[in-house]
Amino acid sequence: MGLIQRLPQDVVNRMAAGEVLARPCNAIKELVENSLDAGATEIMVNMQNGGLKLLQVSDNGKGIERDDFDLVCERFATSKLQKFEDLMHMKTYGFRGEALASLSHVSKVNIVSKREDGKCAYQANYLGEKQRKSAQDGKMLAPTKPAAGKNGTCITATDLFYNLPTRRNKMTTHGEESKMVHDTILRFAIHRPDVSFALHQNQSSDFRTKGDGNFRNVVCTLLGRDLADTVLPLSLESTRLKFKFTGNVSKPITSATSKNSQNRKTSRSFFSVFINGRSVRCDILKHPIDEVLQNRSLFCQFVALHLEIDETRIDVNVHPTKSSVIFLEKEEIIEEIREYFEKFVSDIFGFEPRGNVK
Ligand code: ADP
Numbered sequence: 001m002g003l004i005q006r007l008p009q010d011v012v013n014r015m016a017a018g019e020v021l022a023r024p025c026n027a028i029k030e031l032v033e034n035s036l037d038a039g040a041t042e043i044m045v046n047m048q049n050g051g052l053k054l055l056q057v058s059d060n061g062k063g064i065e066r067d068d069f070d071l072v073c074e075r076f077a078t079s080k081l082q083k084f085e086d087l088m089h090m091k092t093y094g095f096r097g098e099a100l101a102s103l104s105h106v107s108k109v110n111i112v113s114k115r116e117d118g119k120c121a122y123q124a125n126y127l128g129e130k131q132r133k134s135a136q137d138g139k140m141l142a143p144t145k146p147a148a149g150k151n152g153t154c155i156t157a158t159d160l161f162y163n164l165p166t167r168r169n170k171m172t173t174h175g176e177e178s179k180m181v182h183d184t185i186l187r188f189a190i191h192r193p194d195v196s197f198a199l200h201q202n203q204s205s206d207f208r209t210k211g212d213g214n215f216r217n218v219v220c221t222l223l224g225r226d227l228a229d230t231v232l233p234l235s236l237e238s239t240r241l242k243f244k245f246t247g248n249v250s251k252p253i254t255s256a257t258s259k260n261s262q263n264r265k266t267s268r269s270f271f272s273v274f275i276n277g278r279s280v281r282c283d284i285l286k287h288p289i290d291e292v293l294q295n296r297s298l299f300c301q302f303v304a305l306h307l308e309i310d311e312t313r314i315d316v317n318v319h320p321t322k323s324s325v326i327f328l329e330k331e332e333i334i335e336e337i338r339e340y341f342e343k344f345v346s347d348i349f350g351f352e353p354r355g356n357v358k
């Protein structure tokens with residue numbers, strides 16, 4: 001008799017969910033991206049106990065059709081992608097239809113949503129498979145019910161990882177999870193000053209940005225005026241390599257000064273990379289910046305980078321979390337950025353290699 005057997009569907013679902021959503025901050029990223037895809041201009045995040053007890057994202061986006069509630073938490077069900085070729089031109093963050101399905105497999109999900117043209121809001125609950133023995137995978141527990149609610153969507157996940165005890169038990173320090181959620185929202189808020197972001201933790205407000213498009217004000221609100229005052233824009237464009245590199249950096253400080261000021265609010269270091277509007281963990285873009293700074297014994301408290309590459313030269317479908325990307329002529333692009341940043345630090349800030357000020 002053969003030894004290979006198909007895994008039960010609930011095991012497959014839970015394993016896949018664990019890959020997309022390793023921690024509360026991954027869930028928040030997915031929910032916020034859905035809100036941005038829905039055209040929201042106001043996004044409010046609520047969390048309790050580092051997001052493990054409660055994670056909630058409400059937005060004023062276009063809302064979910066009542067008829068779509070049925071499919072919203074089903075795996076590989078999406079309104080954003082129709083055929084494989086569309087992947088070449090994705091303008092939305094989402095396209096794999098996995099986030100809400102994953103969330104419903106590792107937490108208890110409630111969705112309330114109202115379309116602008118809808119008579120009222122509707123709501124439904126989706127539970128992990130343990131409680132859903134009789135229901136089909138990814139389906140609602142009961143039909144949608146009318147509910148009170150403003151235009152937009154509010155998605156609440158409670159008891160995250162309740163059915164993955166090992167993972168949940170590992171996250172005993174809620175403070176660490178909260179910080180990662182906080183940093184995730186911070187990144188979005190800085191990247192999108194045109195959207196108002198608010199974060200509440202355990203019933204108290206962490207921060208709120210206005211959403212008036214003023215980048216400097218956002219940095220001021222989130223990281224302090226002292227830092228915001230030193231921030232300058234970066235800009236480099238290559239028609240040959242078809243990329244545009246923009247961003248903002250604070251005036252570098254010497255490494256010694258940065259150690260002395262570690263407890264000040266302004267010393268908090270911020271580093272983010274977005275590629276084609278997507279927040280990515282991109283060490284290859286971090287390296288040239290770090291190298292230029294280290295050669296001068298410098299440290300930058302604030303670095304926000306944005307690389308835009310011709311959409312036909314980039315592949316974002318590398319991993320379910322979509323936090324890694326592959327793009328063509330990577331080495332050449334990185335070298336141009338390194339040269340540009342080197343010149344920027346010398347010419348604009350006046351720092352020559354090995355810390356010699358001009
Ligand atoms: P994806 O974003 O890859 O499509 P998700 O599982 O994140 O997959 O979401 C499934 C679908 O639910 C989306 O395609 C979208 O139609 C809908 N949706 C999710 N969140 C929202 C939201 N905040 N506002 C409006 N529609 C939403």
Ligand code: MG
Nearest residue numbers: 030034094099
């Ligand atoms: Mg999504």
